[in-house]
Amino acid sequence: MGFRRVFDILLHQAAHYPQKNALSLKKGHRQVVFSTHHCLQIVEELSAGLLDLGLKKGERAAIFADTGSPEWNFIDLSLQKIGAIVVPVPAVVSTEDLLFILKDSEAKICFAGSPDLCRRVQAVRASLVHLKYLYALEPVPDMPYWESLRTLPTEQHLRKFNTYKAVLHEDDWATIVYSNVDGMPRGAWLSHKNLIHNVRALIKLYGLNCDQRVAGFTSLGYLPERLLVYAALAVGASVFYGEKGRGNVRWMGEAKPHFIVSSPRIPEEWIEKKQKKAADGTTFRQRKTKWAIAVGAQYPDAGQWTLAYWVKWRMARFLVFRKWRKEWGGSLRGVLVEAGFLPPSRVRLLTAIGIPVFEFYGPSAAAGLVCANAPGNLKFGTAGKPVPETYIEIQAPQESGTGQIRIKGPQVAQRLEPPAGENSTSITPDGWLLTKDRGRITGDGFLEITNHDFMGVRASLGEYVSLQTIEYQLNATPYIAQSLVLGFERPFLSALIVPDMVRLKARCLSEKIWWTSPRYVVLDPQVRALFQAVIDEQNKAYPAAWQIQKFTLLAEGWEEMTTEPTPEWAPSRAGILKKYHKEIDKMYR
Template sequence: MNTNNATRPTPKAATHFNPTVDVRQDQPVANASHQAAPILIDGCDTLVKLWRQNCLKWDSKIAHREKQLGIWQSYSWLDYYQRAQDIAMGLVELGCQAGDTVSILSEDNKEWLYCDMAINGIGAIANGIYTTDSASQLVYLLSDSQSRFLIVENDEQLHKFLSVRQQLPHIAKVIVFDKKGLRDLVDDDILFLDDLYTLGMAAPDAATRFAAAIAATQPEDIRTLIYTSGTTGNPKGAMITQRNILAQLQNLQPVLDVHSDDEQLCFLPLCHMLERLVSVDMPIHHGCYVNFAESIETVFDNLCEISPDTFTAVPRFWEKIYASVINLRADAGGFSQWMFDQAIISGHANNNSPRPSLINRLQLKFWDLLVLRNLRKLIGMNNIRRALTGAAPISPELLQWYQAIGVTIYEGYGMTESAGVISVNTGQEMRVGSVGKPVPNTQVRIADNGEILCQADSIFFGYLNLPEKTAEDLKDGWLHTGDVGELRDGYLYITGRIKDIIITAGGKNITPAAIESQLKFSPYIGDAVVIGNQRKYLTCLIMIDQDNVEKYAQNHQVNFSDFKSLCQAPKVLKLIEQVVNDVNKQFASVEQIKYFRLIDVLLGAEDEELTATMKLKRSLVEQKHHALIDSMY
């Protein structure tokens, strides 16, 4: 392995790439676009062909970095290809065939990507599973996908499988990345990654057979299964083809300025469509450097260490950075607070004026030199060229605040079923509050009921084993997104989800997303769910931001012993009441929140009330906390 630590290398020229896999014979053809002519990127009609072509072309150029013993280590594109080949041929030796599903249960790391492309390279289907999923959820996902092989990161994830292995007789072999805590394990059904590498390297004619398998891939092959969050039932396995991914890469090329020497940080789960697109597929296309965060707890530190050129995150992450900065301001002295405020005011003044005056520009330059430049360095954004947000609504005020400090965040919109991006704001065309204009080769229209419909070559093949659900979401070649929105001057605006629309007892239709976004702009509120369907008035369940509210409590002599007592403290309730009152002023009386309650149970990634992107699941929250809701009526 190449372990050069170091400064950014001089990149070689970038190219593009494409993947394919044999679609299972028992799957109905759900999307007619998959019958169309292939999409070519650099002469490749599948992602995995493009990957092989670029790995061999870029050779020793850095592809990935990962921390080991506190030091960033580098791994080349040739490492990427060779390790994937070893895994692929090892799986073949174990009996894996084209069309088989192989599931990956691991946090983000380079091995995740090696396995992903190895699986695709032999025509098999990669299925990512969230590490926060329970053992019972694991049974469902492995059974529904009929996975023949399971790849897990460590002993924790292996034990999850072992607790339910009797329910999964179709799993032929489990491969484990990390031997720590498992060195004495003897089990014929379990193999360590090092042993799989050895098996693959010993396979006869490995290089020739792997190259031939890649060459045999087709645009209609399933590149990956992406399971939706399942907020209203069991997760659905969206089948994303090689053609879908190439269409997405082709559509994004004119609107996102991706450079071959871009540094980026990978930290969202790789089984989520957004992270898969930005940390796997786009780097294969452009040759970016992907740095893996050590863990979700170290993302902020890693961000400062890498200082990426491009960075993609969900709104909750941007909210956390903002809240941290506001807390630092609160701890600063009076003069420092004044300087910070003046710098923000100057940033807003310049951004809000189509033609800032010379005085305004000079003032901003002064405050940028004195305050804002250091602030961007503090949060790891001093090199940022393109920051993106997606997967959930974000407050326009938050975007404006980031603009004021010199970090422009481009909001986009997409979903698993669109294989990523449907629309996005760009440096050339941006309107805060919208999710941008549809990307090239993508048609968007609004149905009579306000639902957003989309048509593009990137639209998914259908849901695995669910032809009825596929038929519900794919009608006459259009994807019915379930989101409500409108088009203004070519820009798409999302107003909510059809299933989330509240119809009050008075017959008023209210989309709660805008209210919830305004509440979450407060550093003291982590998430909120507005209630009121068939009721006389609106109420709200609120999840406070633990870190920021604890800090507030400490600064204001609020006694608490645990999270529950913190949520019950009168001063904390008064604090949240003030936030709610301030937000109410921005809405009509029928849209104002009359009462609220705090969810006094600390929720984490493992809790079923939260999605993988840390959003509250409305239906589950309403079910679990019905007593709190009833107390407000």
């Protein structure tokens, strides 16, 4: 394939697969469409404006946005075109982490995606000596708009573009991706070569081509989402971005995408809504939905189908699943979800519905993709097999075959900063990436993630416990908005739980439980009994070391999420632990 650097991708599309609809954005009731030619024109004009601003090769530029958009792509590709290093900042970061990332990366310019995000950058700007410019991606009063940078390229600009095209190498830095490690952000410096290797792997794994459509469903600050969009642009697949809104699938019927990247929470919440809607319906509807979900959760692996199951599945599809599938556009061939967070039964159910989920694994330090399930090469409950030219080993495996995952391949970063502790993710002199994640390789070569250790602890019984896996499952249950599971250097697991006050109020009123205000309701014995039942049900799915023994209900949550948190950007634990240390200490007395 004729592209070696990220900024070559759009030129490659223009040469081989020019599209009338290369990028599009849903705005209210209309679709804003950009052709390949229009995209190239905007990128050139924006690159010229960035050069006039004084941005140079190797300088850093941050993009702080809560959703993906064509504007995000234009700015990203324009920065890459002149050799600048792109620093995506997840919208879920705390103010403290935002300050750290902008300061650590020495970002010279920042593009902020919404008025609220602009205000957050403005609040810390006085502490950022390197940050010279701040532009808004949406019109914001008294703030320069990104389009004001667009400049008609002159002969001098074009000469500079040709110079950069000649001198920029595939080993030059393309982006710095920060993830939350040990309670603090840490940046993986990735080259064009790191990213392009995984872009080509996605194209090969899923057979992406110019007749397909990809939907931008999460933030482009999430590296796997960015890789899928790059892959789509490379093969001429149309990329659709929807309206803002966490996990909003309403516009999917119009986009009819073939592939998306999703946070694990989005399909979980969608299924939960379906269950709730059925529970409010007739008895027949309740029983029909419950039966169909039970059938879907038993969806078999390839080669293990029986005639009896096939008949039940066809009936479930006719009665329930065919309508559900249409809500996701009806054309999906793959929903890419990070492995280790969705229960296998959920993955089977979604696949049975006609929403095929392919779990993958890839830390930021390996450019977001190391192994993946794919059509014809799928095993539920695993992260799939290594992508081409990638090696995975299990270091110091236990009797069960479980151990620390280490990775080697063209996608592995050569630089991680700032240096972290002795037990953190690191890169050996011979190029092996030592992750904090634990897993095992099955007999048929699939990687099974047993613990994402960036949110894991070793329990008192000696077993590794993935706190984030438990949190994801708690947050997917009714009445829980946020949760934080504790267990590091503790005799048992406990949890801080923030109820979903809207649903809890409705439940209290229906059961004649006195409702006053959140601060008093969380102390009510009947409310505590309701959450104890939720915890008890959750505990049934886990061994003893993974079960929550005590919990505390909180009247208000931690910092509000503006977008769906991705696995490596859960809320900062350090700040929450500090704020609620009295409540935590009380549970362990």
